[in-house]
Amino acid sequence: MDTEGPREAGADGPEPTAPQAPCSQGTYPRDPAFPAFPAPHPQAGGNLKLTNQKVRCTRGRLRHPIHFKVSSAASRCRGVARGGPPRLSPERTRQRPLRTRRRRAGPRPRARGPPRPQAPAAWASRAPPRPALRDATRPPACWCHVVIMKVLVMLLLSAVASGCRGNFSYSQPPKLLLVxxxxxxxxxxxxxxxxxLQSFIKDGVLVEHVKNVFITKTFPNHYSIVTGLYEESHGIVANSMYDRVTKKHFSDADDKDPFWWNEAVPIWVTNELQENRSSAAAMWPGTDILIHNTTPSYFMNYNPSVSFEERLNNITTWLSYSNPPVTFATLYWEEPDASGHKYGPEDRDNMRRVLNEIDGFIGSLVQKLKLVGLWENINVIITSDHGMSQCSEKRLINLDHCLDPSSYSLIDLSPVAAILPKINKTEVYDRLKNCSPHMNVYLKEDIPNRFYYQHNDRIQPIIAVADEGWRIVLNKSSSKLGDHGYDNSLPSMHPFLAAHGPAFHRGYKHGTIDMVDIYPMMCHILGLPPRPHNGTFGRTKCLLADQWCINLPEAIGIVVGALLVLTTLTCLIVVMQNRLSAPHSFSRLQLQEDDDDPLIG
Structure with missing residues (x-):
């Protein structure tokens, strides 16, 4: 017996005497045991109506209908028929406790009205067990894939961060030998x-081409290696120079005046100024000169007659036994430049002999470093300042045929002539411009920007640049069969770079770097603060063992690509799981917003 007593007939409207538009017959399999319009399930106690993707279960004893979503048209019928009155989700039940009527013991008295039709016995026997509702608090099935994706992203970011670390740690101060x-x-x-040399490269790195600086001559490029500056910035603009203000001259035989060198700070000076460090040099250009009142702690005055073995012995001794320790050292040798000028690079017999001798020197260098116990701990860079081009007695440009010698002064000669006019500059320029089709003539202000060869007072008002293989001479023949100084974009002017040691990768080859990039790389290896320079450290990162050579745009592209791949895989897995999983009667029971006070008997 209900607590509110038996209901009056018509209290909630007359009881329906026939099913009111039950589920469509097409949505449930027909069976001879079923009526054409099946009666409601005994537990349902009412009729079913399809309303906008929902099943509406109206029961005579409810004051309000209950609406719940279903997954398919077939489930609309089966869900209520085999499961009885739907249950509310735990969350909705906690939010709004349902008011129910307590039942008395014994059979419940029926409300007045016509008797309800009974469902066939086959209805209950054919109804499959009702599946349990999924707990709404459980995470979705793909939560593990999201976690995996986050972990992979964190690993990628940590790899980028580790690749951008600073200098690696040494048990002792790092040492570097530049040859x-x-x-x-x-x-x-x-x-x-x-x-x-190939054995040296096999266990180290090789840069196949180093793009040097214009003009491609010995003094300017050796100073660019150790300063990271273009010639217009460090001031050594040629092998022969003239300063119009001080009236001073510079040449390879007269290079001891610090005036020419003080416009830049070479790396050995920076290293000398550090605590508990010193530098050494064996005839590298400029190391025997007091630059900014500093020379290497150990150096040799330039003398081309000193053998390579003597230079090497001095360097290894200073590296091994000096105090404070020598952490940076340089070693210079004049070949194969001298033989290249004499024979030309295309004289294979003579050049093979000279180059075999140089390869023997490299073997002696490695053996000497092993003998004194430095080989495993020292970093060695072997490089050069320029290449060499084949010349000929038939490819000469004679300035005396174009200009009156009294109208100009020739400061530097062949293959880049530096000309100081004594008369009108425009007149000298016009005569030179028409002198030879194999020579490009520039006013100082019109020198191409790619040469970085304008902004220095030591650059003369007019320069003339010969084509590759051609030489600029005065009224006499030339005995040189090889020369350098040409356009620095020519492959024949490019040197190489090979490196070995704990700071470098093993067995790695790289295409091209700029000569000014060597300086910031050396500062990184030695842990020195670099002075202002024109180099780019990022171009040499691939050579170093402690650096990840992928630059920032490439790293961002890799991370974005990995995220896209992971997202695609996750979506595919989720789609496959949904296709393979069995269909559910309904995924979650939901009340309509207008069902503000439902009652369940």
Missing amino acids: SFDGFRADYLQDYEFPH
């Missing part, structure tokens, strides 16, 4: 055999 073989053209490595 230059003057005039070592890059393609000599492909044209001749170098067993010792």
Whole structure:
């Protein structure tokens, strides 16, 4: 017996005497045991109506209908028929407790009205068990894929961060030896055999081409290596120079005046100024000169007659036994430049002999470092200042045929002539411009920007640049069969770079770097603060063992690409799981917003 007593007939409207538009017959399989319009399930106690993707279960004893979503048209019928009155989700039940009527013991008295039709016995027997509702508090099935994706993203970001770390730690101060073989053209490595050098490269790194600075001559490029500056910035603009203000001259035989060198700070000066460090040099250009009142702690005055073995012995001794320790050292050798000028790079017999000798020097260098116990701990860079181009007695440009010698002063000669006019500058320029089709003539202000060769007072008002293989001479013939100084974009002017040591990768080859990029790389290896320079450290990162060589745009592209791949895989997995999973009668019971006071008997 209900607590509110038996209901009066018509209290909630007359009881329906026939099913009111039950579920469509097409949405439930027909069976002979079923009536054409099946009666409601005994537990449902009412009729079913399809309303806008919902099943509406109206019961005579409810004051309000209950609406709940279903997954398919077939489930609309089966869900109520085999499951009885739907249950509310735990969350909705906690939010609004349902008011129910307590039942008395024994059979419930029926409300007055016509008797309800009974469902066939086959209805209950054919109804499958009602599946349990999924707990709304459980995470979705794909939560593990989201976690995996986040972990992978964190690993990628940590890899980028680790790749951008600073200098690696040494148990002792890092040591670096810089070696230059003057005039070592890059393609000599492909044209001749170098067993010792190739063994050095196999366990280290190789840069196949180093783009040097214009003009491609010895003094300017050696100073660019150790300062990271273009010639217009460090002030050594040629092998022969003239300063119009001080009236001073510079040449390879008269280079001791610090005036010419003080416009830049070479790396050995920076290293000398650090605590508990010193530098050493064996005839590298400029190391025997007091630059900014500083020289290397150990150096040799330039003397071309001193053998390579003597220079090497001095360097290894200073690296091994000096106090404070020598952490940066330089070693210079004049070959194969001298032989390249004499024979030309295309004289294979003579050049093979000279280059075999140089390969032997490299073998001696490695053995000496192993003998004194430095090989495993020292970083060694072998490079050069420029290449060499083949010349001929038939490819000469004679300035005396174009200009009156009294109208100009020739400061530097061949293949880049630096000209100081004594008369009207425009007149000298016009005469030179029409002198030869194999020579480009520039006023100082019109020198191409790619040369970085304008902004220095030591650059003369007019320069003339010969084409590759051509030489600028005065009224006499030239005995040189090889020369350098040409346009620095020419492959024949490019040197190479090879490096070995704990700071470098093993067995790595790189295409091209700029000569000014060597300086910031050396500062990084030594842990020195670099002075202002024109180089780019990022171009040499791939050579270093402690650096990740992918730059920032590439790293961002990799991370974005990985996210896209992971997202695509996750979506595919979720779609496949949904296709393979069995259909549910309904996923969650929901009340309509207008059902503000439902009652369930």
